[in-house]
Amino acid sequence: MTDSTAAAFEGSKILILDFGSQYTQVIARRVRECAVFSQIVRYDTPAAELRATGAKGIILSGGPSSVYADNAPQPDAGLFELGLPVLGICYGLQLMFFHLGGKVEASKKREYGAGSLHVEAADCPLFAGLPEKLDVWNSHGDKVNTLPPGFRTVASTENSDFAAVEDAGRRLYGLQFHPEVAHTPRGKDIIQNFVYGICGCERDWTMGSFIEQTCAEIREKVGKERVILGLSGGVDSSVAAMLLHQAIGDQLTCVFVNNGLLREAEVEAVETLFRDNFHIRLKTVDASERFLTKLAGVTDPEQKRKIIGNEFVRVFEEAAAELAAGGEHKFLAQGTLYPDVIESVSISGNPAALIKSHHNVGGLPEDMKFELIEPLRQLFKDEVRQVGAQLGLPKEVTHRQPFPGPGLAVRILGAVTPERLRILRDADTVVVNEMKSADWYYRVWQSFAVLLPVQSVGVMGDERTYENTVALRIVESQDGMTADWVRLPYELLARISSRICNEVKGVNRVCYDVSSKPPSTIEWE
Numbered sequence: 001m002t003d004s005t006a007a008a009f010e011g012s013k014i015l016i017l018d019f020g021s022q023y024t025q026v027i028a029r030r031v032r033e034c035a036v037f038s039q040i041v042r043y044d045t046p047a048a049e050l051r052a053t054g055a056k057g058i059i060l061s062g063g064p065s066s067v068y069a070d071n072a073p074q075p076d077a078g079l080f081e082l083g084l085p086v087l088g089i090c091y092g093l094q095l096m097f098f099h100l101g102g103k104v105e106a107s108k109k110r111e112y113g114a115g116s117l118h119v120e121a122a123d124c125p126l127f128a129g130l131p132e133k134l135d136v137w138n139s140h141g142d143k144v145n146t147l148p149p150g151f152r153t154v155a156s157t158e159n160s161d162f163a164a165v166e167d168a169g170r171r172l173y174g175l176q177f178h179p180e181v182a183h184t185p186r187g188k189d190i191i192q193n194f195v196y197g198i199c200g201c202e203r204d205w206t207m208g209s210f211i212e213q214t215c216a217e218i219r220e221k222v223g224k225e226r227v228i229l230g231l232s233g234g235v236d237s238s239v240a241a242m243l244l245h246q247a248i249g250d251q252l253t254c255v256f257v258n259n260g261l262l263r264e265a266e267v268e269a270v271e272t273l274f275r276d277n278f279h280i281r282l283k284t285v286d287a288s289e290r291f292l293t294k295l296a297g298v299t300d301p302e303q304k305r306k307i308i309g310n311e312f313v314r315v316f317e318e319a320a321a322e323l324a325a326g327g328e329h330k331f332l333a334q335g336t337l338y339p340d341v342i343e344s345v346s347i348s349g350n351p352a353a354l355i356k357s358h359h360n361v362g363g364l365p366e367d368m369k370f371e372l373i374e375p376l377r378q379l380f381k382d383e384v385r386q387v388g389a390q391l392g393l394p395k396e397v398t399h400r401q402p403f404p405g406p407g408l409a410v411r412i413l414g415a416v417t418p419e420r421l422r423i424l425r426d427a428d429t430v431v432v433n434e435m436k437s438a439d440w441y442y443r444v445w446q447s448f449a450v451l452l453p454v455q456s457v458g459v460m461g462d463e464r465t466y467e468n469t470v471a472l473r474i475v476e477s478q479d480g481m482t483a484d485w486v487r488l489p490y491e492l493l494a495r496i497s498s499r500i501c502n503e504v505k506g507v508n509r510v511c512y513d514v515s516s517k518p519p520s521t522i523e524w525e
């Protein structure tokens with residue numbers, strides 16, 4: 001199940017066969033950091049299909065299996081006959097041994113953690129320009145112990161004589177350790193040596209070339225038809241809107257739904273930026289009352305999500321129907337990113353990613369008569385940010401913190417009322433402003449306020465108060481899957497707390513959430 005759109009990239013590309021490693025995406029990103037396009041494909045993609053993509057080299061990822069296990073994922077062995085350079089990492093190396101006549105030994109003990117690599121063959125192009133000794137990261141069960149014909153050892157560790165091997169004639173390379181992880185500090189050089197030196201790739205995967213090529217593709221696909229896009233103001237839909245606008249101008253209409261659960265001044269910010277500044281056709285639908293009426297009295301978080309999701313679809317459909325009076329929209333654009341696409345080509349669903357699927361509240365029903373257009377489905381998040389910046393989006397948008405689709409409703413514990421929304425909005429504004437002025441906002445993954453359904457006693461002047469509690473949730477994270485609370489300077493915490501208690505009517509207590517994810521989550525709900 002190769003993603004056909006990716007095969008269309010005309011520059012140099014590297015394919016990564018996914019054998020289920022938790023690091024497969026990291027390998028893909030490392031290659032792209034070399035300005036070389038990379039694409040993850042299924043481990044059993046037929047060799048002829050691999051060849052047809054025009055790739056300049058193949059990387060076999062690691063994986064949790066033992067090559068001897070009955071259900072061990074096996075590649076089409078014809079890939080070793082394609083004449084293309086192949087780099088096998090960990091399980092990928094063991095597969096090479098297994099298929100090419102070497103020996104792999106099942107081992108009961110996993111070798112896990114840091115090791116020291118000794119490069120013995122200084123002429124091996126994989127280690128060109130690197131010192132003789134390198135820190136590397138291991139994580140493998142089986143061990144290779146007899147080289148296949150044509151191979152030689154190029155580097156060893158204390159535990160393995162075959163930590164790096166090559167068959168220079170056939171351009172086949174194998175590494176027992178993981179060059180893609182940060183714990184292998186010179187790993188990036190090894191990957192660079194493979195993609196430039198061994199595969200002969202050009203540095204032609206740049207965001208400039210991506211924009212140019214994608215715009216041409218969009219124009220070709222869309223022709224004279226019209227495209228509709230649900231703009232949320234978040235990074236992905238904003239960048240998708242800019243890209244489509246660059247490609248097809250006024251054939252694009254964006255719909256921005258104000259569900260009444262947005263942050264302070266968000267509607268105005270989106271309208272000013274996209275409509276006034278970039279002259280993008282934008283229809284704002286103020287549906288706040290509809291949402292708030294439906295949410296009245298609802299305290300269960302799943303119930304809230306369901307109501308908001310359903311209502312969003314209804315509002316969007318109505319807006320599309322209204323807009324259709326000026327000409328039907330044949331296409332619906334979405335800001336789907338590469339990590340979502342990878343899920344569908346991967347060897348097995350990643351359970352962590354499945355947890356996230358319920359977050360896609362903007363998901364539209366399948367019976368809508370649109371053809372899908374997903375211009376970002378090749379990109380990782382950091383690439384999306386670069387594209388946005390190149391297209392002129394300000395940092396406030398490209399580096400905006402994630403904000404959940406159901407908005408402030410998941411940050412108000414208990415019932416959502418206009419008054420509680422007002423309190424949370426005001427508290428949130430203080431958090432954002434203070435984080436920005438202390439230069440912390442862009443250094444953390446998320447920083448926001450949560451309104452708890454807890455009132456407690458306080459004192460103001462001579463008066464006793466009985467008011468609400470706000471929790472601060474400020475976390476660092478790579479991808480939202482795991483997170484830790486940020487050790488923010490006390491002075492900053494003090495300032496945020498004192499401003500909220502003094503300026504936000506209805507709050508007399510601020511707490512700092514010092515839990516990590518897991519076992520907690522980022523949002524409280």
Ligand code: XMP
Nearest residue numbers: 359360361402403404405406480521522523
């Ligand atoms: P949790 O709370 O599950 O959140 O630790 C992980 C990340 O996902 C964001 N999040 C959402 N994003 N729609 C979204 O687009 C949602 O419904 C949603 N719920 C949570 C959350 O802010 C965090 O970054």
